[in-house]
Amino acid sequence: MKISFAKKHFIGIASVVTMLLIWKIMAIYFDSSIIVPHPEDTLITVIKLMSNAGFLKIASATIIRGLVGFIISAILGIAIGILAGINTEFNTFISPILVTIRSIPVIALILLALIWFNSGTVPIFIAMLTMFPFICTNVVEGIRSVDQDLIEMARFYRISKQKIIFEVYIPAIIPFIISGTSSAMGIGWRAIIIGEVLSQPRYGIGTSMQSAQIFLNVEAVIAWTLIAILISSVFEKIIRWCEVKMVTWK
Amino acid sequence: MGLEIKNLNKSYDGINLFRDFNLSFPEETITCILGPSGCGKTTLLNIIGKITVPDSCEFQGFDNKLFSYIFQEARLLPWKSVQGNIEFVMRSDLSASERHEQASRFIKIVNLEGFAGYYPSRLSGGMRQRVSIARAFACHSDIILMDEPLKGLDLALKQNMIRWFSEIWKADRRTVIFVTHDVDEALLFGKEIVVLSKLPAQIVAHEKIEIPAENRQLEDPFFKKLKQKLVKALDA
Numbered sequence: 115m116k117i118s119f120a121k122k123h124f125i126g127i128a129s130v131v132t133m134l135l136i137w138k139i140m141a142i143y144f145d146s147s148i149i150v151p152h153p154e155d156t157l158i159t160v161i162k163l164m165s166n167a168g169f170l171k172i173a174s175a176t177i178i179r180g181l182v183g184f185i186i187s188a189i190l191g192i193a194i195g196i197l198a199g200i201n202t203e204f205n206t207f208i209s210p211i212l213v214t215i216r217s218i219p220v221i222a223l224i225l226l227a228l229i230w231f232n233s234g235t236v237p238i239f240i241a242m243l244t245m246f247p248f249i250c251t252n253v254v255e256g257i258r259s260v261d262q263d264l265i266e267m268a269r270f271y272r273i274s275k276q277k278i279i280f281e282v283y284i285p286a287i288i289p290f291i292i293s294g295t296s297s298a299m300g301i302g303w304r305a306i307i308i309g310e311v312l313s314q315p316r317y318g319i320g321t322s323m324q325s326a327q328i329f330l331n332v333e334a335v336i337a338w339t340l341i342a343i344l345i346s347s348v349f350e351k352i353i354r355w356c357e358v359k360m361v362t363w364k
Numbered sequence: 365m366g367l368e369i370k371n372l373n374k375s376y377d378g379i380n381l382f383r384d385f386n387l388s389f390p391e392e393t394i395t396c397i398l399g400p401s402g403c404g405k406t407t408l409l410n411i412i413g414k415i416t417v418p419d420s421c422e423f424q425g426f427d428n429k430l431f432s433y434i435f436q437e438a439r440l441l442p443w444k445s446v447q448g449n450i451e452f453v454m455r456s457d458l459s460a461s462e463r464h465e466q467a468s469r470f471i472k473i474v475n476l477e478g479f480a481g482y483y484p485s486r487l488s489g490g491m492r493q494r495v496s497i498a499r500a501f502a503c504h505s506d507i508i509l510m511d512e513p514l515k516g517l518d519l520a521l522k523q524n525m526i527r528w529f530s531e532i533w534k535a536d537r538r539t540v541i542f543v544t545h546d547v548d549e550a551l552l553f554g555k556e557i558v559v560l561s562k563l564p565a566q567i568v569a570h571e572k573i574e575i576p577a578e579n580r581q582l583e584d585p586f587f588k589k590l591k592q593k594l595v596k597a598l599d600a
Binding site for chain 1 (some may be wrong): 443
C-alpha cells in the first residue's frame with residue numbers, strides 16, 4: 115500500500131513526538147538530571163554545545179575521521195568487490211576473510227588498535243574495518259546480479275572489456291554501492307564514536323562524550339549523542355540525494 | 365557471392381541437431397528460417413554468429429563478416445537512454461557528434477523521435493524492440509541475425525514492427541537471417557523462406573516472395589495458399 119507524502123510526513127512527526135513524550139515521562143518519573151534530564155534542557159545543551167567556539171573543531175574531527183575511513187573502505191571495497199564478483203576463485207579466497215572481519219567484536223578491534231596506532235588513527239581504522247565488508251559484499255552482490263544477457267549482447271556487439279566494465283558492470287552496481295554505503299555509514303559512525311571514547315583523541319565527539327560522562331553530565335552525554343545522530347542522518351540524506359541523482363533510470 | 369553453410373554437423377547431449385546440413389543465403393536479402401520449436405533454429409543462428417561452435421562445418425563467404433543481433437528480448441541497458449543504447453554499439457572511431465547524428469537518424473526511422481532521452485523502463489515492449497532494431501542497424505555490420513524478435517507481440521504490432529524494419533532495411537539492404545516458428549511472421553517478413561523439419565533438421569521447403577514487405581496482406585489468396593503450403597511442410 116502506498117502512503118501519501120503528507121501522511122508519511124505526519125507519521126514521521128508522530129514517531130518523534132512519541133519518543134520525546136516517553137523521554138519526558140521518564141524525566142518526570144526519575145526527577146533527576148543525573149539519571150534522565152528533561153528533553154528541553156538537553157535541547158538547550160545541544161544549542162549551547164553547537165554555539166561553543168570549539169564545536170566545529172570537535173564535530174569536524176569526527177566527520178573527517180568518518181570520511182577518511184569511508185573513502186579507504188569504499189576504494190578497497192569496490193576494487194576487491196569487483197574482483198570477487200568477476201572471479202569466482204578470488205571470491206572463494208576473500209569470503210572467509212570478510213566473514214572473519216565482520217565477526218570480530220568491535221571492542222576487540224579497538225583494544226588491538228589502541229596498541230597498534232595513535233589515538234587519532236584508531237577510530238579511522240575501526241571505521242574502515244567495519245565499513246569495508248559491507249561495501250565489498252554489496253559490490254559482489256551487484257556484480258552477480260548483472261544481467262548476463264546484457265553481457266552477451268555487449269560481447270556479441272564486439273564491445274571491449276574495458277567498455278563492458280565501465281558502461282555495463284559499474285552502472286549496474288551503483289545502486290548496490292549506495293545501499294552498501296548507507297549500511298556501512300550507519301555502523302561506521304557508531305564505530306568511530308566508540309573508537310574515540312576509548313582512544314581519547316584530542317578532538318572528537320566520543321572524546322567529549324567521555325569527558326561529560328566522567329563529570330556525570332548526562333545532559334551533555336545525551337546532547338552529544340543527539341549531535342552524532344544529526345550528523346549520521348545528514349550523511350544518510352546525502353547518500354539518498356546521490357542515489358536520486360545517480361540512479362535516474364529506475 | 366552468397367553465403368553458404370556446407371556439411372554442418374552438430375549434436376548436443378547425444379541428440380543430432382544437424383547432420384550434413386547445407387544452406388545458402390543470398391546477400392542483401394531477408395532470409396527467414398521457419399521451423400517447429402526445438403528444431404535447432406536458434407542453434408543455427410548462433411553457429412552462424414559464431415556464438416556456438418559446430419562439430420564440423422564449412423562456411424563460405426562469412427570471412428571477416430561482422431554481425432548485429434536482434435534478440436527475442438530487446439536487451440537494452442536500463443541506465444542508458446534510447447540514444448545512449450544505440451550509441452553504445454557504434455564504432456569507437458566515430459566522433460561523439462557523428463555517433464549522435466547517426467543514432468538520431470535511426471531513432472527517426474523507427475519512429476521514436478522525441479523518445480531519444482527516455483530510459484528503457486519508460487518504453488513499451490514494442491518501443492524497446494524498435495530501439496533494438498535501430499541499434500542493430502546503427503552497429504557497423506554486414507549481417508543481421510534475428511532470433512524471434514516479434515515473439516509475444518500481437519499481430520497489429522508485428523505488422524508495424526515489420527513496417528519499421530523494412531523502412532530501416534531499405535536504407536542499406538543488409539543481409540538479414542531471421543528465425544521464427546510463426547508462419548505469419550515469415551510471410552510478412554521473408555524474401556526467402558526456408559522451412560526446417562524436426563530433428564535432425566533438414567530443409568523441407570524453400571520459397572521466395574517478391575512482393576515488398578510493406579505491401580503484403582495475409583488475406584490475399586497468394587499468401588493464404590502459401591501459408592497452407594508452409595504449414596503442411598512444417599507438419600510433415
